Amino acid sequence: MMRKSSRVRSLGCSTLAVVAVTTLALSGCSPTSTPKATDTSSPGNGAGTIEQITWANTNFGDPTEGPKLQAMIDSFNSSHPTIHVSEANIPFPTFDQTVITQLAGGAGPDVIRWDTPGFFQAAKAGLLTPLTNTIDAKKLGLRPAPDKYTIVNGVRYGVVEGETPYMLLYNKSIIQTPPTNFEQFLATAKAATKNGVYGFGVRTTLPQAPGMWQDLCNYVFGFGGDWSNGHKLTINSANVIKGLNAYKQVVDAGVIPKGATASTYRSMMYAGKLAMEIDAGGIADNAASAKPPVLLGGAPIPFPVKKVGEILSMDAVSGTTKHKQAAETFLKWLLTPAAQHMILDASSTGTSVATNVKLTSAELAAKPLTSVFAKAGQSAEPQVIRGYEGQTDAISLAIVTKVIAALQGEDMQKAMDEAQQQAATIIANG
Incomplete structure (x- = not known):
């Protein structure tokens, strides 16, 4: 049921959850x-x-x-x-x-x-x-x-x-026509970023690892990638890299409140200080019940492949x-x-x-x-790794950690090569 994406998503302790077993x-x-x-x-x-x-x-x-x-x-x-x-x-x-x-x-x-x-x-x-x-x-x-x-x-x-699937949510007081492709999306976010308003919100830090993983899935799926083919890991494959580089392009564009938690940038959306985010429907519900209410529009995620992540x-x-x-x-x-x-x-x-x-x-x-x-x-x-669903928490943390390294300057391909190796070790260790 129903987990709204409105709650704060951070990883209070970075220890892999799989160790708890x-x-x-x-x-x-x-x-x-x-x-x-x-x-x-x-x-x-x-x-x-x-x-x-x-x-x-x-x-x-x-x-x-x-x-x-x-x-x-x-x-x-x-x-x-x-x-x-x-x-x-x-x-x-x-x-x-x-x-x-x-x-x-x-x-x-x-x-x-x-x-x-x-x-x-x-x-x-x-x-x-x-x-x-x-x-x-x-x-x-x-x-x-x-x-x-x-x-x-x-x-x-x-x-x-x-x-609950994810989609593009946009503040109708800032954006009248939603973007329909990635280039328009980036241009719209840049144009909206001014006078204390940011064009987009997304998670970028390790304390937000579970939610950041959900964000990354939308970029990877939306650019034709997947974390595995059901039998073999594909973390360092070409389309995964393409999706993650698109995510990095957004982060580097100066359109997001860097380091902000999901709770923070969602509150900015309700206050008219954020133009767009990719999220689940709870954000629209919370915006409608805000004081005063905020009218959000919804549109397909404007990425090349119309495949999205969902909370199941x-x-x-x-x-x-x-x-x-x-x-x-x-x-x-x-x-x-x-x-x-x-x-x-x-x-x-x-x-x-x-x-x-x-x-x-x-x-x-x-x-x-x-x-x-x-x-x-x-x-x-x-938002799981097909064939390795029970190890998704541990593998996703390795992936998120290496994506953050890429945001700080490491080459994305190199980062995902290392994440692939770490994931293989996690699987080998049971």
Whole structure:
């Protein structure tokens, strides 16, 4: 579901998240919330005990989506008197490494909302509960295209919460006609950069590594590249280099607030100080609810190849939970028509959920960019390395680190040759 790109994305500790599976030496990366897999329960109203379970979801901290998520929990709790779900709000930047460390230590939340890389990593490490005999995809009407990513080595470990493609968002008070190719895009950004306004926003620093990875995927995909062919790494291939050099060209053009976090430049967008960014639909939602509201337009990403990255998220049950039945009950409830509609309504503009539930006409009117995002979603791919999904977190950090070196003067081809070698080592080491 629904992770809006509005939350800050930074990597608080640079330790590779994959290490958490085999060692618990990440004590320096302490979570904001540390739910434990205990068997605590509380007395019911004369009807036995209430099982207490937690749902880890980065969106609880979002000002627009968080309250709707809480309303979902309240709805479930009111209809399930023997189960009580509460939130486990763990920030996005350290989410994967925090939860995987907790699960590897026998603790952690009961139900977890993952992005694709962390989900694959946890599943391959045996940290999630198999759901093959619990979820009947055909009976539930799950959409096959995204649902295939919930199955790892033939075993289902989760269900789709949502998929959200990226597109070009532009401030209509600054730009009247969006660019349609890369040359126009760069020229538009340069023309808009004046009088305290920047033409574009993008992440460029290691503390923003997870989000910077998402940005890089759009440039690589948009210039015909991919990080692998599904069987072999292609990190240093010609089209990957072409896309990354286009990213560097934007960074070097003097059109971005260099070093700014995503939170900062998105706030600039809401304040009329940023003309464009490539992002997911939550930015448009937050802009519409700003005081005063900011009207954003949406358009296809103006790169040569119309293939974009998407945020694909899954819900899964912890392999360490002491409340497996209660957690699975909540997971299956999330797939009911009523809950699916609540997820869709809570989600950022352009999000699709596990089933084919649709927004009402009134809800669509409140999210006018939905159709534009839907078109972009037809050519969207999860931001993972195909064939190496479970190692994407570790490999992406190596890639981001070397791209930053290229921003500081290293040749991009040389940087990606080194990233390819580092990725091969990560894979060889399991």
